[in-house]
Amino acid sequence: MSERNLDFDKIIDRHGTRCLKYDFAKRRGMPEDVLPLWVADMDFETSSYIQDELKNRINQGIFGYSEVQTPYFEIVRNWMEVHHNWTPEERWLVKTPGVVFALAMAVRAYTEAGDSVLIQQPVYYPFSEVISDNDREVVSNDLVLKNNTYCIDFEDFENKIVKNNIKLFLLCSPHNPTGRVWTVEELRKMGDICLKHNVIVVSDEIHQDFVFHGKHTVFANLGEKYEQNCIICTSPSKTFNLASMLISNIFIPNPELRHKFRKEVNSAGISQLSVLGLVATEAAYSKGEEWYRAMMTYIRQNLEFVRNFVNKNLPNVKMIDLEGTYLVWLDFRKTGISPEKLDEIIVHRAKLWLDSGKIFGKCGEGFQRINVACPRSILKEALERIKNALINSDYNL
């Protein structure tokens, strides 16, 4: 048998499938005919190997409490070795029903109410939510846009840590929405400052498999002292479009940090996870390689398509250089359109549901995030809609 689901141009109607991206426009205050390119999942079928394994498991018909043993771990470790040159140990693994859940558990395990937690905005908005929802304070070392790419102000990074008595840093690596894949030097520099001030690093690496330029480095792979001061959040959910399988693999090499994290997960009442997530993970990491490679090629072409379209048709809109993720960050500030007006134009004139930059932090105002993990015809339609809406808006295209 070979991989069957390699036609990424195929339009699959997701309406009426309990799909957050397509079925909840009205509920979320969007026009009903809006074209959605917001939430970070794909409009592609996952690997046929995963589909088949799930079908086999469903056909058995019993969905009692489920758990996995060493073979599961070996499959996960093999993926990490082959793709990231990283060899985690089995005892480091704590499985959780999602990465955001793990971020929340880390906030609860390693800080107290009232403490400040460091992030780097503009950043995936649940980073600030898991902090404030747990009655902690958000402190941002805002990323700095230079020459169309984002970089870190290390002086500000350290100052914010000292001034706010930071004990926990939520790192997004690769970074959503700026598309940065952090270099070893950048990671080391952040890691050293964190070690100097006893700041634990939670490295959210859910986008680790989407790298188009540069190379992803697992934070724990920087060396033992870094390894002992971090937790690594991974999941097959972005890579294989399995978000609703609710499974993530969190690695915590330091036993003390692991104990605290586990205690928090236990106190939240989580023990076993869904068997479907476990089956999907094993199938993805053991049989999904061909699908993964083909999907990456398609996304790379989509990114090229957006870049060419924007350069040719939207001279005052900039596509920020993207090294990783499938989320394009578009800078509309040169158009002179206010962030509020921009949102209105995108939603009500272009009839597009994107992620407005402001939800990623104040420094995201004037930007929009667009998810390119969709058939090229949908992407083309979305970009044409932006172009036409701007042409008709009396602003600088």
Ligand SMILES: Cc1ncc(COP(=O)(O)O)c(C=O)c1O
């Ligand atoms: C950086 C980052 N972390 C976590 C998530 C979501 O993870 P989960 O669905 O496992 O909670 C996303 C989804 O877009 C993301 O971009």
